[in-house]
Amino acid sequence: MTDTTPALRLENIVKTFPGVRALDGVSFAVLPGEVHALLGENGAGKSTLMKVLGGVHQPDSGTIYIEEEPVVMTNPLEAKSKGVVFIHQELSLAEELSVAENVYLGELPRKRFGRVDWKRLHADTAAILDRLNCGFGPGAIVGELSIAKRQMVEIARALTVDAKAVIFDEPTASLTDAEKEVLFDIIRDLREQGVGIVYISHRMEEIFRISDRISVLRDGSHRGTLITAETGEDEVTRLMIGRSLDLSRNVARTAPGEVAFEVRGLSCEGLFEDVSFELRAGEVLGFYGLVGAGRTEIAETLFGLRTPRSGEIHLKGRAVTLHSPVDAIRHGISLVPESRKEQGLVLGMNCRDNITLPQVDDLTAGPFVSDGAEIAIFDQYRDRLDIKTPSWRQQVGNLSGGNQQKIVIGKWLAMRPDVLIVDEPTRGIDVGSKAEIHNLIRELAAHGYAVIVISSEMPEVLHVADRIVAMYHGRIMRTFTSDEVTEDSLVQAISGLGQDSAA
Ligand SMILES: Nc1ncnc2c1ncn2[C@@H]1O[C@H](COP(=O)(O)OP(=O)(O)OP(=O)(O)O)[C@@H](O)[C@H]1O
Ligand SMILES: [Mg+2]
Numbered sequence: 430m431t432d433t434t435p436a437l438r439l440e441n442i443v444k445t446f447p448g449v450r451a452l453d454g455v456s457f458a459v460l461p462g463e464v465h466a467l468l469g470e471n472g473a474g475k476s477t478l479m480k481v482l483g484g485v486h487q488p489d490s491g492t493i494y495i496e497e498e499p500v501v502m503t504n505p506l507e508a509k510s511k512g513v514v515f516i517h518q519e520l521s522l523a524e525e526l527s528v529a530e531n532v533y534l535g536e537l538p539r540k541r542f543g544r545v546d547w548k549r550l551h552a553d554t555a556a557i558l559d560r561l562n563c564g565f566g567p568g569a570i571v572g573e574l575s576i577a578k579r580q581m582v583e584i585a586r587a588l589t590v591d592a593k594a595v596i597f598d599e600p601t602a603s604l605t606d607a608e609k610e611v612l613f614d615i616i617r618d619l620r621e622q623g624v625g626i627v628y629i630s631h632r633m634e635e636i637f638r639i640s641d642r643i644s645v646l647r648d649g650s651h652r653g654t655l656i657t658a659e660t661g662e663d664e665v666t667r668l669m670i671g672r673s674l675d676l677s678r679n680v681a682r683t684a685p686g687e688v689a690f691e692v693r694g695l696s697c698e699g700l701f702e703d704v705s706f707e708l709r710a711g712e713v714l715g716f717y718g719l720v721g722a723g724r725t726e727i728a729e730t731l732f733g734l735r736t737p738r739s740g741e742i743h744l745k746g747r748a749v750t751l752h753s754p755v756d757a758i759r760h761g762i763s764l765v766p767e768s769r770k771e772q773g774l775v776l777g778m779n780c781r782d783n784i785t786l787p788q789v790d791d792l793t794a795g796p797f798v799s800d801g802a803e804i805a806i807f808d809q810y811r812d813r814l815d816i817k818t819p820s821w822r823q824q825v826g827n828l829s830g831g832n833q834q835k836i837v838i839g840k841w842l843a844m845r846p847d848v849l850i851v852d853e854p855t856r857g858i859d860v861g862s863k864a865e866i867h868n869l870i871r872e873l874a875a876h877g878y879a880v881i882v883i884s885s886e887m888p889e890v891l892h893v894a895d896r897i898v899a900m901y902h903g904r905i906m907r908t909f910t911s912d913e914v915t916e917d918s919l920v921q922a923i924s925g926l927g928q929d930s931a932a
Contacts, residue, residue: 434497436461436593436625437482437513442491444477446827448819451477453649454491459594459625464616466636466657467629468669469646470859471831472817475629478646479596483515484508495593506535512593516583516600524572529554531571532585557585562611577604577720584615594625599830601635602856605720613639631831631859632886633662645669670861685709685895688746689879690762690848692731695740700726701903704740708848708879713870715894716883718923723903724883725767728850731881732764733757744848761847765837765854767883774837776826780818781807783825784839810839813869815862831857838866842873849873850881855889867893887919901925 435458444452451474459465467475480486482493484502492499495511502508505515522531529550530537538546538553554567563581565574571582580600587595597616601609616626616639630636636643637657644654645668652668690708695701701723708714716724729735731742733751741748744760751757757764774783785803807821814835818828825836834857841849851870855863870893874880884890890897897909899922906922 433460435459435494436496438494438497439478439482440492440494442478442481442493443489444474444481444486445489448823451649452481452488455646455649455651457644457651459627461593461623461625462620463641464620464626464628464639466640466643467627467646468631468636468643468665470670470817471835471857471862472829473646473669473859474649475646476598476829479515479598479627479629482508483513483596485515509590512591513596514587514590514592514594515596515598516580516587517598522571522579522582524570526571527567528558528565528569528571528574528582528585529567531582532557532567532589534586536589553589554585557588560588561585561615577608580604581608584612592619592624594627595619596627596629598629599631599857600628601630601632609635631857631863633665633860636665637662647671666860669859685712686877689744691743691746693741693743695727695730695737695742697726697730697735697737699903700735701900704905706898706905706908708881710847710877710879711874712896713874713880713882713894715890715897716881716900717887717890717897717919718885718900720885722900722923724900725852726903728764728766728852728881728883731757731848731850732762734764758844758846763841763844763846763849765841765849765851767852767856773840774825774833777824779822780811780816780825780828780836781821783836784810784843786840806843807839810835810843813865814839815865831859831862834858835862835866838869842869846878848879848881850883852883853885854882855884855886863889887916890919891916899923 438458440456442452442455455474455478457478469475477486481488482502484504484507493502494500495513500511502511502513508515523534532554533550538549540546551567558565558567561581561584563578565578571579574582600612604612616628620626628636628640640657642654643657643660643665645652645665647669655665687710688707689710693705695704704727706714716727718724726735730737731751733753733756742751743749749760751760781803784807804821810816811818816835816839817832825833828836838854854870855866858866867889870880870882882890882893891914895911897914897919899906899909899919901923902925906925909918
């Protein structure tokens with residue numbers, strides 16, 4: 430960071446949406462060759478600021494400078510041509526097209542007479558994919574790739590120009606640890622080449638690992654910029670949410686009740702093998718492991734989305750067969766899936782209806798849905814989860830990413846299931862609301878619900894779970910109680926390093 434002319438700079442940016450002042454005069458600069466983390470609660474304005482920079486939104490006022498030249502970004506392709514590339518929080522790929530077409534979308538190489546130069550398109554794309562160590566080719570159809578791989582396509586797209594600045598908006602949310610390391614290598618490479626990097630994430634450990642400076646936004650204003658090496662999580666958290674957090678571990682609870690749910694010898698071809706566990710009413714069971722350990726697939730099987738090859742599922746002592754999610758819901762099992770796309774949000778519909786959607790049946794008095802009852806339910810979850818929206822009438826598609834996630838959680842909580850399975854419940858959620866969601870999960874258990882929490886974040890399982898199932902490659906390696914578990918033994922178990930000697 431010897432060069433002090435910013436690669437880019439935003440000055441006094443104001444951006445309002447109906448009922449929301451998303452950015453209230455924010456100034457922000459990125460130096461060449463620095464990783465600048467942008468932090469803030471859900472709805473603080475991070476994505477909006479970057480969308481202004483990337484030409485997605487026009488600011489109401491304020492100026493953007495690239496190397497101290499004022500510029501106007503009228504659309505993302507223009508921003509890109511000026512060297513500002515953007516890896517979005519919500520993937521924005523054309524699923525029916527190939528990887529190569531997506532990477533060069535809007536700027537396909539052409540021959541004379543305007544025909545697409547497929548040979549060059551594939552060769553250029555292959556070169557970028559190589560650099561990213563992708564493991565898929567330019568011809569693959571994006572819709573058939575995993576979320577993590579789609580993320581890599583999105584990154585590949587950013588690397589087609591000589592960038593001055595690259596913006597990553599929560600890039601690691603769906604990456605495996607190995608993929609995350611590849612991403613960090615790419616970021617380090619870019620940084621060494623003198624590119625300015627903006628890195629948005631809610632994961633503190635990543636931010637402290639890779640950033641040089643940290644800027645904090647709160648309610649649309651810039652609260653400060655800190656040098657990473659000179660600050661700590663506590664200071665950053667206080668700047669972000671105005672208070673410190675209790676990050677203590679779960680302690681022994683009241684004795685759990687009857688066995689609510691029991692799984693015996695469940696196997697699913699190639700995904701998981703011989704999975705057995707029981708879950709009592711009032712208990713939170715954590716499933717911890719690396720992305721790809723088979724946890725999501727187990728959840729999907731317990732929700733009737735996959736047919737197991739063998740094994741049994743017992744509910745309150747009775748064997749059940751779950752043919753479909755409708756079956757599962759009828760038996761009182763709910764699943765909050767990990768991927769936003771499958772979480773059943775209707776982006777064009779308002780916040781209230783999204784939360785109350787699954788239970789309209791119960792609320793319907795004759796042919797009329799009771800508006801008052803629905804609004805009351807919405808209000809309750811808005812307060813509990815601190816959902817930031819000007820009103821219940823706001824379309825869910827206009828909420829910030831983390832606030833959309835909160836609507837999903839509210840929706841499934843509002844169903845009051847007997848067995849609630851949540852897969853990565855706080856992905857994309859800021860640290861303050863994360864704690865709130867953990868409390869909610871604990872509270873559900875205290876009311877006698879049985880809860881399964883799948884998570885890739887160790888602090889999360891340590892914080893909410895009474896017992897922790899450690900998984901590796903589709904198998905349960907060990908089950909820990911909250912008193913006996915240590916971070917080391919958990920890491921060992923999910924890495925397949927065999928039985929911990931203290932066991
Ligand atoms: N297109 C839009 N229409 C209306 N309101 C919007 C729109 N985009 C963003 N907002 C509002 O602007 C505010 C800032 O949202 P933004 O997406 O920038 O938050 P964020 O800091 O990125 O949060 P998160 O961590 O949840 O991603 C929020 O209140 C959001 O609801
Ligand atoms: Mg965002």
